[in-house]
Structure formats: structure tokens, C-alpha cells
Amino acid sequence: MLTIGSLAKKTGTKVQTIRYYEQIGLMLEPGRTEGGQRRYGDDELDRLAFIRHARQLGFSLEAIRELLDLSDHPHRPCLEADAIARKQLKQVEQRLARLEALRTELMRMVQECSGGQTADCRVLEVLRDHSECLTDHDEIGA
Amino acid sequence: MLTIGSLAKKTGTKVQTIRYYEQIGLMLEPGRTEGGQRRYGDDELDRLAFIRHARQLGFSLEAIRELLDLSDHPHRPCLEADAIARKQLKQVEQRLARLEALRTELMRMVQECSGGQTADCRVLEVLRDHSECLTDHDEIGA
DNA sequence: CTTACACTCTCTAGCTACTAGAGGTTCAAC
DNA sequence: GTTGAACCTCTAGTAGCTAGAGAGTGTAAG
Numbered sequence: 001m002l003t004i005g006s007l008a009k010k011t012g013t014k015v016q017t018i019r020y021y022e023q024i025g026l027m028l029e030p031g032r033t034e035g036g037q038r039r040y041g042d043d044e045l046d047r048l049a050f051i052r053h054a055r056q057l058g059f060s061l062e063a064i065r066e067l068l069d070l071s072d073h074p075h076r077p078c079l080e081a082d083a084i085a086r087k088q089l090k091q092v093e094q095r096l097a098r099l100e101a102l103r104t105e106l107m108r109m110v111q112e113c114s115g116g117q118t119a120d121c122r123v124l125e126v127l128r129d130h131s132e133c134l135t136d137h138d139e140i141g142a
Numbered sequence: 143m144l145t146i147g148s149l150a151k152k153t154g155t156k157v158q159t160i161r162y163y164e165q166i167g168l169m170l171e172p173g174r175t176e177g178g179q180r181r182y183g184d185d186e187l188d189r190l191a192f193i194r195h196a197r198q199l200g201f202s203l204e205a206i207r208e209l210l211d212l213s214d215h216p217h218r219p220c221l222e223a224d225a226i227a228r229k230q231l232k233q234v235e236q237r238l239a240r241l242e243a244l245r246t247e248l249m250r251m252v253q254e255c256s257g258g259q260t261a262d263c264r265v266l267e268v269l270r271d272h273s274e275c276l277t278d279h280d281e282i283g284a
Numbered sequence: 285c286t287t288a289c290a291c292t293c294t295c296t297a298g299c300t301a302c303t304a305g306a307g308g309t310t311c312a313a314c
Numbered sequence: 315g316t317t318g319a320a321c322c323t324c325t326a327g328t329a330g331c332t333a334g335a336g337a338g339t340g341t342a343a344g
Contacts, residue, residue, distance in 0.1 A: 003291075003292080003340095004291090004292070005290095005291065005292080014331080014332065014333095015291095015292085016331075016332055016333075017330085017331060017332080019293095019294090020330075020331065020332090024330090033292095033339080033340085034339090035292085035293090035338075035339045035340075036292085036293065036338085036339080037291085037292055037293070037338095037339065037340080038292085038293090053240060055330090056236075056237065056240060060329080060330090061329075061330070062329095082252060085248050085252050086252055088248055089245065089248040089249060089252060092241055092244055092245045092248060093245060095241055096238065096241050096242065096245060098198070099234055099237055099238050099241065100238065102198070102199050102200070102234055103231065103234045103235060103238065105199065106199065106227055106230055106231040106234060107231060109224075109227040110224060110227050110228055110231060145311095145320075145321080146320090146321075147319095147320060147321075156302080156303070157320090157321085158302075158303060158304075159301085159302060159303080161322095161323095162301075162302065162303090166300095166301090175310080175311085175321095176310095177309075177310045177311070177321085177322090178309085178310080178321085178322065179309095179310065179311080179320085179321055179322075180321085180322090197301090202300085202301090203300075203301070204300095
């Protein structure tokens with residue numbers, strides 16, 4: 001049985017954040033001690049690890065909620081789950097494409113920026129350049 | 143001379159967001175018409191394009207502020223900007239790896255999920271795995 | 285058994301990076 | 315010279331946390 005603090009440590013989450021996830025219904029209400037302190041089992045550790053990983057991948061809490069629902073209701077017909085999976089897959093692929101473009105730019109930035117002064121530094125120029133970007137105006141936020 | 147609206151269109155930014163950037167000091171105060179409306183030149187277009195691009199690359203507004211400072215004061219060494227870029231690159235590469243794992247699993251799920259039930263779904267398991275993550279607890283937020 | 289103290293509890297308020305709306309003004313085209 | 319889209323300021327709301335106040339709990343040493 002884990003205290004909220006050790007669960008936090010194991011998953012790299014702030015204690016407050018775990019309580020927040022419970023509050024908005026992403027984490028289920030855990031068992032409590034006589035005195036009212038939360039105690040967690042391995043299922044909860046898994047669930048929280050999943051949430052944190054998904055967050056690191058840029059999924060919104062709403063998207064994560066959908067994915068968790070897939071696992072919480074295993075007797076649902078597959079069509080529903082399939083639709084959600086397809087939707088998420090599409091998002092994942094968009095995200096991958098953007099991240100790859102991004103990696104390329106960052107790698108170029110790091111390479112070109114070696115030893116000079118800021119005046120010579122291409123970091124700013126690379127990002128300042130808007131010859132390409134002016135055509136793709138998709139959203140930034142998750 | 144650009145109105146705030148056309149600047150917004152050119153950079154894929156919301157009008158409100160531009161005013162917000164001005165408010166927090168990321169965008170400098172532009173000239174105004176007699177009637178008090180903002181008018182922008184090409185420098186401001188460049189600056190905003192830079193900010194937006196950097197945001198798309200996952201830089202926080204604070205990191206962007208630092209980068210803009212470097213460009214505003216070009217006689218400082220580039221090391222600082224380089225460090226910021228490297229940090230972002232590392233994060234991007236971590237995210238790419240995890241996203242690829244998730245894509246694989248979602249693809250498998252969509253393929254296999256034809257007639258079965260959610261019970262077979264491995265999506266959660268992929269991200270639930272915390273064998274690696276338990277050692278690297280870097281921040282999520284930019 | 286009791287005392288120490290790290291940990292937990294709830295609650296409220298603050299943070300970043302926007303976004304939306306109310307209510308009013310300006311600009312440019314007709 | 316009037317219409318209407320675009321602009322103005324201001325306030326408040328959003329997601330996803332994060333920090334602090336003030337009080338209670340759990341455990342281990344003395």
C-alpha cells in the first residue's frame with residue numbers, strides 16, 4: 001500500500017497533481033486509512049503512470065479520459081473503442097509529423113550555433129524566418 | 143502598415159493573443175493611428191512570427207523572452223541560446239520515441255479490433271509501462 | 285506512552301498561456 | 315454621411331497544474 005507521497009515519487013508527479021486528477025475524475029477515489037489518508041495499490045500506480053506518459057506525449061486530459069474509458073469498460077462493443085483509437089491515432093500521427101519537423105529545426109539550430117556571438121547565431125534567424133510557416137496555421141495547443 | 147487583424151492572419155495568431163503578448167512585454171508597443179488603433183511594420187511581423195514558431199517548437203514564453211533578449215542584445219555569446227535549443231531538442235526526442243510506441247499500439251488495436259471486445263486492448267499497457275520512466279522525472283510543462 | 289516531526293488533509297488562491305464576451309469606438313467603402 | 319466590419323479596453327473564463335495556510339495523522343525514537 002502506497003501513500004500519496006510515494007506514489008508521487010514513483011511516477012514523478014506532484015502530490016497536488018494526483019489529488020487534482022482525483023478531483024476531476026481521472027484517478028478513481030482510493031481507499032483511505034482510519035485517519036483519512038489515501039492509500040494506493042498497483043492498479044492506481046499503473047493508471048497514474050499511464051496518465052503521466054500520455055500527458056508527456058501531449059494528450060489533453062480529455063483525450064486521456066477517453067483512453068482510460070476504453071480500459072474501464074471492456075465489455076463495450078469494439079466499434080466505439082475502434083473509433084476512439086482511430087481518432088487518437090490520427091492525432092498521434094499529426095503530432096509525430098510536427099515533432100519530426102521540429103527536431104530537424106532544433107538540430108540545425110544546435111549545429112549552426114557553435115562558438116559565435118548572438119549576432120552570428122542562426123537560432124533566432126531560423127525561427128524568425130516565416131517563408132514556410134505562413135501557409136500552415138494549425139493550432140499549437142493540445 | 144498592418145492592422146492587428148491582418149498581422150494575426152499572416153501569422154496564424156488570434157488578435158487577442160497578440161494583445162496578450164504586448165501586455166506581457168513580448169511584443170513591443172506598436173505605433174497607433176489617431177484613433178488609437180495599432181499599426182504594425184515588418185519588424186513586428188518578424189518578431190511575432192518568431193514567437194509563434196518558437197511556441198510551435200515547444201518553447202515556453204520565458205524561453206522565448208530569453209531568446210528575444212539575446213537578439214535584442216547581440217553582443218552576448220551564443221552559448222545561452224544554444225543551451226535552450228539543446229534542452230528542447232532532448233525533450234522532443236523523448237516525445238518522439240514514446241509517440242512512436244503509442245502509434246504502433248494504436249495501429250495494432252485498430253487492425254485487431256474487428257469483432258472483438260475492448261478486453262483485448264493493449265493501449266494502456268504500452269503507456270502504463272514504467273520500467274524506464276521511473277528514473278527520468280523531468281518536467282512536462284514547457 | 286509520549287513526544288517529535290515528516291507527512292497528510294482540505295481549501296483557497298495563484299500560475300501560464302491563452303480565449304471569449306460585453307460594450308463601445310474607428311476606419312474605409314459606398 | 316452612413317453602414318458595418320474591424321478595432322478598442324476590460325473583465326472573466328479555460329486547462330492543467332502548483333503553492334501555501336492551517337490543522338490533523340502516522341511512525342519511530344526515547
